[in-house]
Amino acid sequence: MESVNIKKLAQLLNLSIATVSKALRDSYDISKETKEKVVALANELNYQPNPHASSLRKHKSKTIAVIIPEIANNYFTLAINGIESIAQEKGYHVLIYLTHEDYNRELAFARELLNGRVDGALISVSSTTTDHAHFKNLRDRGLPIVFFDRVCEDIDTLKVTTDDFEASYLATKHLIEQGCKKIVHLAISSKVSIGNKRMQGYLQAMKDHQLTTDNLVVECTNTDELDISLIETVFRQEKPDGVFAAVERYAMAAYEVCAKLQLRIPQDVKVISFSNLRIANHLNPSLSTITQPAFDIGKEAAHRLLNNLEKKNAPLDNENIVFKSSLIQRTSTSS
Amino acid sequence: MESVNIKKLAQLLNLSIATVSKALRDSYDISKETKEKVVALANELNYQPNPHASSLRKHKSKTIAVIIPEIANNYFTLAINGIESIAQEKGYHVLIYLTHEDYNRELAFARELLNGRVDGALISVSSTTTDHAHFKNLRDRGLPIVFFDRVCEDIDTLKVTTDDFEASYLATKHLIEQGCKKIVHLAISSKVSIGNKRMQGYLQAMKDHQLTTDNLVVECTNTDELDISLIETVFRQEKPDGVFAAVERYAMAAYEVCAKLQLRIPQDVKVISFSNLRIANHLNPSLSTITQPAFDIGKEAAHRLLNNLEKKNAPLDNENIVFKSSLIQRTSTSS
DNA sequence: ATGAAAGCGCTAACAC
DNA sequence: GTGTTAGCGCTTTCAT
Numbered sequence: 001m002e003s004v005n006i007k008k009l010a011q012l013l014n015l016s017i018a019t020v021s022k023a024l025r026d027s028y029d030i031s032k033e034t035k036e037k038v039v040a041l042a043n044e045l046n047y048q049p050n051p052h053a054s055s056l057r058k059h060k061s062k063t064i065a066v067i068i069p070e071i072a073n074n075y076f077t078l079a080i081n082g083i084e085s086i087a088q089e090k091g092y093h094v095l096i097y098l099t100h101e102d103y104n105r106e107l108a109f110a111r112e113l114l115n116g117r118v119d120g121a122l123i124s125v126s127s128t129t130t131d132h133a134h135f136k137n138l139r140d141r142g143l144p145i146v147f148f149d150r151v152c153e154d155i156d157t158l159k160v161t162t163d164d165f166e167a168s169y170l171a172t173k174h175l176i177e178q179g180c181k182k183i184v185h186l187a188i189s190s191k192v193s194i195g196n197k198r199m200q201g202y203l204q205a206m207k208d209h210q211l212t213t214d215n216l217v218v219e220c221t222n223t224d225e226l227d228i229s230l231i232e233t234v235f236r237q238e239k240p241d242g243v244f245a246a247v248e249r250y251a252m253a254a255y256e257v258c259a260k261l262q263l264r265i266p267q268d269v270k271v272i273s274f275s276n277l278r279i280a281n282h283l284n285p286s287l288s289t290i291t292q293p294a295f296d297i298g299k300e301a302a303h304r305l306l307n308n309l310e311k312k313n314a315p316l317d318n319e320n321i322v323f324k325s326s327l328i329q330r331t332s333t334s335s
Numbered sequence: 336m337e338s339v340n341i342k343k344l345a346q347l348l349n350l351s352i353a354t355v356s357k358a359l360r361d362s363y364d365i366s367k368e369t370k371e372k373v374v375a376l377a378n379e380l381n382y383q384p385n386p387h388a389s390s391l392r393k394h395k396s397k398t399i400a401v402i403i404p405e406i407a408n409n410y411f412t413l414a415i416n417g418i419e420s421i422a423q424e425k426g427y428h429v430l431i432y433l434t435h436e437d438y439n440r441e442l443a444f445a446r447e448l449l450n451g452r453v454d455g456a457l458i459s460v461s462s463t464t465t466d467h468a469h470f471k472n473l474r475d476r477g478l479p480i481v482f483f484d485r486v487c488e489d490i491d492t493l494k495v496t497t498d499d500f501e502a503s504y505l506a507t508k509h510l511i512e513q514g515c516k517k518i519v520h521l522a523i524s525s526k527v528s529i530g531n532k533r534m535q536g537y538l539q540a541m542k543d544h545q546l547t548t549d550n551l552v553v554e555c556t557n558t559d560e561l562d563i564s565l566i567e568t569v570f571r572q573e574k575p576d577g578v579f580a581a582v583e584r585y586a587m588a589a590y591e592v593c594a595k596l597q598l599r600i601p602q603d604v605k606v607i608s609f610s611n612l613r614i615a616n617h618l619n620p621s622l623s624t625i626t627q628p629a630f631d632i633g634k635e636a637a638h639r640l641l642n643n644l645e646k647k648n649a650p651l652d653n654e655n656i657v658f659k660s661s662l663i664q665r666t667s668t669s670s
Numbered sequence: 671a672t673g674a675a676a677g678c679g680c681t682a683a684c685a686c
Numbered sequence: 687g688t689g690t691t692a693g694c695g696c697t698t699t700c701a702t
Binding site: 048050051052053055056061063071072074077078080081088093094095096097098105112115116117255277278282283284286 | 381383384385386387388390391396398405406407409412413415416419423428429430431432433440446447449450451452587590591612613614617618619620621
Binding site: 340341342352353356357384385387388389390391392393 | 694698
């Protein structure tokens, strides 16, 4: 495909391969004139260095992997945007791997990650993952990884998250203040960090207000139909007056169920949800949300990872960067 | 990072590097026993071949690039999902590049594409792109590319699109049948293929029904605020009773404007839009949409590209695969 | 059936 | 300042 390489440039210029290589990399011990001649010809022939040769030699690929559960999700979409903005700025390439919430795929991706294809990885853990050995292994072998949103707390590396407990506490408290007494929590798998934290925030708020949570926690799934039937069941059995959804998809399922059961939002049931939906405002009714700064989270995670990649040998600190999310009240929780 | 390579395996097994390499690739001229021993040790040591070395040698990277305008967009998100599903199935890696609708970034990505990092590319063209030389160059140099959605008609390669003209015609006709006489078209840049086709469909439908389109085509931008003010202006000046939005974002901008001007949808203004929003049904009011099979489009584009990569030397045909989109009527256009 | 050796394109010591 | 050379880890003739 591309036949112009360093050798060819060297031949055409009557220089050695090494000189051309150094000239292109703007090395200090090459004369101005030589550099200019080399660069001129390189541009003229649209010379593009072969990244495989360079990576092989340097043990650096200028590439990072982003391993996430899914992409049809506003949170991850925004995070990727943030990640990509930093990667582009620093000349890095971004490989996307989707686990589809499947532990086995995550495992397969992780296993491949040590072969040198990428210099580091940004990871958000699948909801079916219980064992973290595959990630621990990466860490132990020295591959820089940064977790974001869904993290592995037992792995010593940088994690970028939001204040899930506090935000969930506030969301629940908000529902209580709007008059709800029986609040259902539509929970994401408690195996993932955010699932657990969000549930804890809910439980604590309920407890602090002497409200029962018996039979009110519904662990939802990755299938809309299933979730809808789970929610319908709890609605029929418990007749809740409030719903706190751990992720946007579950709130939409709740909307479906309310329509089906002819329950009015917010008159009969109030709903609040973690969500990065830009048009939450145009929903019927507009949805009260806890919104995470997903773009900034992606940016920060990428920024820290790439910074780390530049200075060798310094392993990533076991730090936890926590962004604040914001509660935006809309019609779905108005009293 | 990873110290176990073919050389090490060969040493430990008292075999030559060549034999190990062949055994791993299941070559026919290696004995069963040797193969088994090699594979056993490779698994035990979790040997992962270095992709750079392999790519350098084979001139194949098992990697494709996806170059798209943006990712915070349901259409592209679904398309990526489709692309990724095929890539994963065939063991390919997916690099994501976002042009952010910027011709210069697109140019920079295209220029890099010939260096061997990727075996092929899936491309949807930026809305600010007018010149196609950068893509034509890829094609001429033999890099397999497939365009999807926003294509370059003047480049001979595979294109996967939807029936934009017909769908736009039908959407416009639908508004007319619902009683609209003054229909505004919120158009995407007419420089991109879909922008032009969608506008033509609209114009034809209006013409066929003897309706004027004077001052009714608004070419929107990539900035929400700007779009809203453009739409507000045309609303004030033309007092339309129907809106046909070429992309989802413009429909949402129209919703904003209607709220601001206290216009009721659908009583005062009916709205229909190209959209892949899963929850169009829960908007206020629910949005009538023309929905594209984005996932399948991504799958098909990836499928055809990867198939082509497997059989060498066969350039991609200048074929046009057209998927049908579907019009889903909801409240926003009810009469 | 196995091994020796060349080389993919580039970088980095180390000469000169 | 510039050139020589030795690999990076792998694949692939071509011998044996």
